[in-house]
Amino acid sequence: MSELEALRSQIEKTTLQILELLNERGQIAQEIGKMKEMQGVKRFDPVQERKLLNMIADHNEGPFTTSTVQHIFKQIFKASLELQEDDHRQALLVSRKKKPDDTIVSINGENLGDGKAHFIMGPCAVESYDQVKAVAQALKAQGLKLLRGGAFKPRTSPYDFQGLGLDGLKILRQVADEEGLAVVSEILNPYDMEAALDYVDVIQIGARNMQNFELLKVAGAVRKPVLLKRGLSATIEEFMYAAEYIHAQGNDQIILCERGIRTYEKATRNTLDISAVPILKKETHLPVVVDVTHSTGRKDLLLPATRAAIAIGADAVMAEVHPDPAVALSDSAQQMDIDQFNDYMKEVKAFAGKIEKEPANV
Numbered sequence: 201m202s203e204l205e206a207l208r209s210q211i212e213k214t215t216l217q218i219l220e221l222l223n224e225r226g227q228i229a230q231e232i233g234k235m236k237e238m239q240g241v242k243r244f245d246p247v248q249e250r251k252l253l254n255m256i257a258d259h260n261e262g263p264f265t266t267s268t269v270q271h272i273f274k275q276i277f278k279a280s281l282e283l284q285e286d287d288h289r290q291a292l293l294v295s296r297k298k299k300p301d302d303t304i305v306s307i308n309g310e311n312l313g314d315g316k317a318h319f320i321m322g323p324c325a326v327e328s329y330d331q332v333k334a335v336a337q338a339l340k341a342q343g344l345k346l347l348r349g350g351a352f353k354p355r356t357s358p359y360d361f362q363g364l365g366l367d368g369l370k371i372l373r374q375v376a377d378e379e380g381l382a383v384v385s386e387i388l389n390p391y392d393m394e395a396a397l398d399y400v401d402v403i404q405i406g407a408r409n410m411q412n413f414e415l416l417k418v419a420g421a422v423r424k425p426v427l428l429k430r431g432l433s434a435t436i437e438e439f440m441y442a443a444e445y446i447h448a449q450g451n452d453q454i455i456l457c458e459r460g461i462r463t464y465e466k467a468t469r470n471t472l473d474i475s476a477v478p479i480l481k482k483e484t485h486l487p488v489v490v491d492v493t494h495s496t497g498r499k500d501l502l503l504p505a506t507r508a509a510i511a512i513g514a515d516a517v518m519a520e521v522h523p524d525p526a527v528a529l530s531d532s533a534q535q536m537d538i539d540q541f542n543d544y545m546k547e548v549k550a551f552a553g554k555i556e557k558e559p560a561n562v
């Protein structure tokens with residue numbers, strides 16, 4: 201064996217010794233973490249870390265400088281602390297870690313989360329019986345089952361149309377019953393929840409209310425599915441915690457909706473965070489919907505965004521349809537008219553059919 205080879209074998213051996221000691225140290229840190237948990241004290245202990253750094257300085261004989269070894273050990277302290285925190289962090293109820301199987305949310309015969317693409321379509325806001333009826337008939341003709349429509353509208357300006365409120369929900373319910381559809385509609389105020397339950401099949405919590413924790417708790421206490429939209433600037437982690445609020449109250453029928461996030465980009469209304477879909481599918485067991493209307497804000501992008509959503513594994517797509525978008529009281533520029541909707545559905549169904557034959561591997 202050459203001298204180099206001999207040294208190499210020596211360095212490999214000491215590397216393995218360090219590895220063993222490192223993990224031994226990690227186990228001790230875990231034990232310490234458990235004791236801290238029981239005693240209710242903070243995991244990070246700067247006094248202890250300072251003591252160790254001083255000890256290292258006192259004992260360091262080189263060739264590494266004291267600042268170098270202290271730097272390495274600070275990394276070790278940090279990793280040990282993370283170990284303690286990981287052990288402590290309980291798996292969220294909405295997490296795959298807690299429940300490996302997909303949650304399937306069944307609404308009116310549509311099973312969201314069953315691996316097939318579903319569609320939630322309808323006008324931005326309920327404006328009249330005739331308007332909702334025209335859209336509902338178009339949905340029915342396409343074999344769709346889930347009708348969306350806003351009765352309580354959270355508008356940026358207080359002077360914009362605020363929705364028909366309970367009267368809007370009554371219109372939705374009547375039309376949905378006539379056409380065999382289920383109603384998805386947003387509730388803004390916890391006080392409206394009880395009355396709304398008589399009219400809606402799925403409670404929507406809008407993006408602006410994703411962290412309205414009192415509203416989330418109320419939605420968690422009801423026994424109807426909740427469609428939770430991601431907040432305008434919410435991280436995926438914050439989105440998951442918002443869903444956890446609902447689940448923690450006992451309602452596990454939650455559908456997550458990616459609807460675009462606020463970025464510097466102005467070409468679209470929001471930036472569709474398409475990678476959020478597989479991340480949410482991986483991290484949670486809940487069905488994921490993509491709202492292609494609010495994320496893009498552009499009719500010309502509805503079809504490509506829908507294809508992307510289906511291809512990447514979304515369980516459903518949401519989009520807005522209005523019989524006469526030009527006179528719509530909200531989102532006038534981005535809603536499809538009935539003809540556009542029919543063309544769109546034709547393309548989308550053909551695409552979804554192809555994807556279902558070759559499901560996305562997430």
Ligand SMILES: C=C(O[C@@H]1C=C(C(=O)O)C=C[C@H]1O)C(=O)O
Nearest residue numbers: 229232243244245248249277280
């Ligand atoms: C292991 C402990 O927890 C943390 C990690 C430390 C380490 O790795 O040495 C030191 C202090 C704490 O920040 C401890 O408190 O002793």
